[in-house]
Amino acid sequence: MKALYFNDFGSVGQLIYGDLPRPMRKEGEVLVQTAFIGLNFADIYRRRGTYHIEPHRPYINGYEGSGIIVEADDANIVGQKVLFVDCPLANAELVAVPLEKIIFLPDEISLKLAASIGLQGLTADFLAHDLGQNKSGDKVFVTGISGGVGQLLAQILLADGVEVSGSASLNKQNVARSFGVNQLFNSRTNDWVEREKNQFDTVFDGVGSTINQSLDLVKHRGKVVFFGMAGGNPPLINPVDLMAESKSVMTGDLWDYLTSFEERERRARRLFSYITSGKIQLTEPTVFELADGQAAHEFLETGKNIGKILFVTENIKD
Ligand SMILES: NC(=O)c1ccc[n+]([C@@H]2O[C@H](COP(=O)([O-])OP(=O)(O)OC[C@H]3O[C@@H](n4cnc5c(N)ncnc54)[C@H](OP(=O)(O)O)[C@@H]3O)[C@@H](O)[C@H]2O)c1
Incomplete structure (x- = not known):
């Protein structure tokens, strides 16, 4: 063969x-x-x-x-x-x-x-339903929102009544815009991050190198769902810093859910x-x-x- x-x-x-x-x-x-x-x-x-x-x-x-x-x-x-x-x-x-x-x-x-x-769909499904568990009306942010998992995750969340924003390269933003994403940000710059700090109940981060940005974006008592490193390995995170703002990082691998x-x-x-x-x-x-x-x-x-x-x-x- x-x-x-x-x-x-x-x-x-x-x-x-x-x-x-x-x-x-x-x-x-x-x-x-x-x-x-x-x-x-x-x-x-x-x-x-x-x-x-x-x-x-x-x-x-x-x-x-x-x-x-x-x-x-x-x-x-x-x-x-x-x-x-x-x-x-x-x-x-x-x-x-x-x-x-x-x-x-x-x-x-x-x-x-x-x-x-x-695989991308089942990943989006477990991220939304097992890890995120967001309620209708929650505000979430998805990094790489026009990617394979990102597109599916955003649409599942939107269908579940969640308010979705995210980041994408400028040439990929039309994809996410077409299915009703609230706000889109340029994934290749970070001048907007300071303005959006502490806004989101959950940030889904599959880019990885963006984890500190995601921690900035999430609200106090919110969580970053880290699920991959398409943009490179994340820097190390100090849990003491997380505790100071009541922010959490949650992770998951689909294999642990397809049992x-x-x-x-x-x-x-x-x-x-x-x-x-x-x-x-x-x-x-x-x-x-x-x-x-x-x-x-x-x-x-x-x-x-x-x-x-x-x-x-x-x-x-x-
Ligand atoms: N935890 C799990 O069980 C599980 C299961 C499946 C997949 N994953 C992970 O999910 C993530 C997304 O996978 P996918 O299949 O959706 O990939 P994808 O379609 O390629 O999407 C990834 C997105 O990441 C962004 N990105 C940022 N920096 C990048 C860089 N340096 N190189 C390439 N892309 C970059 C790109 O968006 P922009 O160009 O718009 O910025 C791209 O659209 C990956 O990290 C993958 O490993 C995890």
């Missing part, structure tokens, strides 16, 4: 597209023939060797994709459309996925749409309902052939993307 892989950690130049042995499906796993595969920041961290990665070599990156079940213990589920978001070795035409990690897709969610919302088949299904249904009821509008994903892995990593790493980046395989086209 064709796969995108690397033998050594490093820059995009380490990525190779070529033939590797097909995975051996174990009992309890299904074999998924992938159609679309999501590219995420974690793939970049893994390629660089700065993130946890299963011991295997060559390293096939990727954790999420959509496709069709082509082998299973239960023949009745062969042929079903599925999504998975937390299974390694996904940058390949065939992926062995534990049945527990399979999310079966309803008819109205296409393979492309599923892969476009998958069973039932949890994945419950969360996916909730997320899909925002889509099918028209409460979330998705920007068209940028699609690369799996063979163009180097270009796709470079595109994401240099912040050129607006929303989701997908790989398409030759297997199935939606």
Whole structure:
């Protein structure tokens, strides 16, 4: 089968597209023939060797994709459309996925749409509903609001009655403006931060290098939800300084919330309902052939993307 892989950690130049042995499906796993595969920041961290990665070599990156079940213990589920978001070795035409990690897709969610919302959507869902837990009328701020997670998070919060502001590069601000964000600020300057100090009940920060700015923006007794470092590692934070203003930093990793088949299904249904009821509008994903892995990593790493980046395989086209 064709796969995108690397033998050594490093820059995009380490990525190779070529033939590797097909995975051996174990009992309890299904074999998924992938159609679309999501590219995420974690793939970049893994390629660089700065993130946890299963011991295997060559390293096939990727954790999420959509496709069709082509082998299973239960023949009745062969042929079903599925999504998975937390299974390694996904940058390949065939992926062995534990049945527990399979999310079966309803008819109205296409393979492309599923892969476009998958991991980022479930992240946005857990950030809003498990970590933020904001009430209608709360004021929140989202860093990188026009990014993949940012767009979905902002729209979930808006649909839940929360007042949403955020930061984005000037060329990406139209995206967030189009779905009714309250105030938008230039993510590449900070002259506005002093003016907006102590305003927000919650700041969601997936840029990371902005954590001190986020702590400035949040109200006394408010919280910063730190969930990633798309803009670089955050500086160290002194809890004594936080205590002086009754500000908190909360963190979370989606893997700690996707703990069973039932949890994945419950969360996916909730997320899909925002889509099918028209409460979330998705920007068209940028699609690369799996063979163009180097270009796709470079595109994401240099912040050129607006929303989701997908790989398409030759297997199935939606
Ligand atoms: N905790 C979890 O479980 C979990 C799960 C999934 C993802 N994440 C994290 O969520 C964050 C967002 O992921 P995503 O998939 O939404 O990524 P994305 O679509 O690329 O969005 C990230 C945004 O960060 C902003 N940014 C600021 N500085 C940047 C820089 N130096 N390089 C690139 N972007 C920069 C960009 O917005 P502007 O250009 O508009 O400033 C960009 O739109 C990442 O940190 C990721 O690791 C966490």
